[in-house]
Amino acid sequence: MKKTLFTTSALLLMLHTSATVFAEDEDFRKRSHHHASDLVTESDIQTEIKFGRDVAARILGKYPLSLDSDLTRYVNLVGKSIAQQAGRPELVFRFAVLEADFVNAYSAPGGYVFISKGAIKKMQDESELAAALAHEVAHITQRHIVKEFKIKGKDDSSTSGLTKLIGGSQDAARVAFNQAVDSAMKVLFERGYKHEDEINADQEAILLLAASSYDPTALQRYLERIHKSSKTSSHKTHPPSTKRVNAVATLLREEGLDKVKYTTAKERFTTSVKGKL
Amino acid sequence: MKKLILLLSLSTLSVGAYAEDFLYILSARAKLLSAPSFNAAVVRDVTKGEKLVSLEKTQRWFRVSYKGKEGWISRLAVSPHPPMKRKSRLASADVDLKDSSRRRASAIASTAAVRGLREDGRARLSDDSIADYGMLARMENVNISDNEVHRFSQTK
Structure with missing residues (x-):
């Protein structure tokens, strides 16, 4: 036994x-x-930030930075409230207002977000500002540009895009790095993001709004207003607003977010931007 | 025989434990909800770095358990990897910070040369080639603490 x-x-x-x-x-x-x-990896993040700084410096070379410290501080508080929910705690998100009358917002990898005064002028409350910033934050958290241009740090792979180039010190490496920055600028100012990346950023933005207790319908309201209003819309680098608005409406309905009663923070927005645009 | 059953049970339990998947909170703060909906009741609050056991996954939600309680959490708030430490700007800024003036990206000229662009091509490229690191430094020098952001987000 x-x-x-x-x-x-x-x-x-x-x-x-x-x-x-x-x-x-x-x-x-x-x-x-x-x-x-x-x-x-840690190296990927460092490279992303370095790359993003170069793109951000080019954006600021193209359009003047608003030096209004109160407005800048307010936009940063709204943006950082959203970014705290966004799942990239290793990045410092920074927000800036551009002295420009057109309606647009931009983001560079590594946490750099820009919004034009023209875009803020079209907004009616803080949740709409949060929505526009959340869309840009989502491009960063989803690494849309980083993935498209294969921005990576150092590793031993021979097929890792810019890996060795960025780590190296030769002229060819610098040229390749700057070519990638040129390409990112073209995405931001000429070609636009891929359609699926824009839709994805809208979807992430809505979820970020809800997670931050902002009215999740704010993006829909803002896009509809921009769509209706004209030639100043940002169609050049964004998909047609009708498609975006439809996709946004679908997600709001599917998630039951069209009936959620979260704040628009209209009063604080009105007070904060009054006389500054 | 009892020992056999006990051994078999322990064996099964052990295999089950190894198959668990963990998730980490990446958001500063997040809510564990009673259903996969932002409208659902809050089961409890969770904060960055806390480790949850993943029980089920949908397109936008995870069902998880944490400290004996089960609930749902948005996939935006979690990752299979623990949160990384925040990266310093200085660690990646290096030489750029030394040049705080508005300048033309010098490598653009060499980029254009390598590409063999003619003058009109170079002129088009140069439209986007001004890099203003001075203004970038101003943007980066706006300091707002996490606590200030938290207070701001709680008072809207």
Whole structure:
């Protein structure tokens, strides 16, 4: 009996061991797969910030920065409230107002967000400002430009895009880096983001608004107003507003967010921007 | 026989434990909700870095357990990886900060040369080639603490 028990125990122990190894392998495979597609290293983040700084400096070379410290502070508080919910705690998000009458907003990798005075003039409350900033924050958190131009840090791979170029000090590396910055500028000011990236940023923005307790319909309201109003709209670098508004409406309905009663913070917005635009 | 059953049970439990998936809170603060909807009741608040057990996943939500309570959390708030430390601007800014003036990106000329662009091509490129690191430094020097942001977001 003892021998039988020992044998059975040994078999069970083997079964246990092999099952554990199998489970660990399954778990490891799952995580490895996730890592392969999504793992971001410290070096990747540093490179993203360096790249984003160059793009941000070019944006500020193109349009003047508003030096109104109260307005800048207010826009930063709204933007950072949203960014705190956005799942990129390793980045410092920074927000700036551009002295420009057109209606648009831009973001550069690494946490740099810009909005024109013209865009703020079209807004009616703080939730709409939060919506526009959330859309730009989403482009950063989803790494749309980073993925498109394969901006990565140093590694040993020979097929890692800018990896070795950015780490190197040769002229060719600098030229390649600047070519990528040129390309990012074209995305922002000429070609626009890919349609799916814009839709994705809208969807993320709505969820960020809800998570930050802002009225999640704010993006829909703002896009509809911009769509109706004219030639000053940002169609050149954004998909047609009708498509965007429809996609936004669908998500609001699907998630039950069209009936949520969160704040628009209209009073604070009115007080904060009065006489500053 | 009892020992056999006990051993078999322990074996099964052990395998189950290894198969768990964990999620980490990346948002500064987030809410664990009773259903996958922002309208749902709050089960409890969670803060950055806390570790949850993932039980189920939908397109935009995870069902999780945390400290004996189950609930739903927006996928925006979590990641399978722990949050990274915040990166300093100085760590990646290096030489750029030394040049705080408005300047033309010098590499643009060499970029254009490498591309073999003619003068009209270079002129078009140069429209976007002014980089203003002085203004960038002003933008980066606006300091607002996390606590100030939290107070602001609580009082709207």
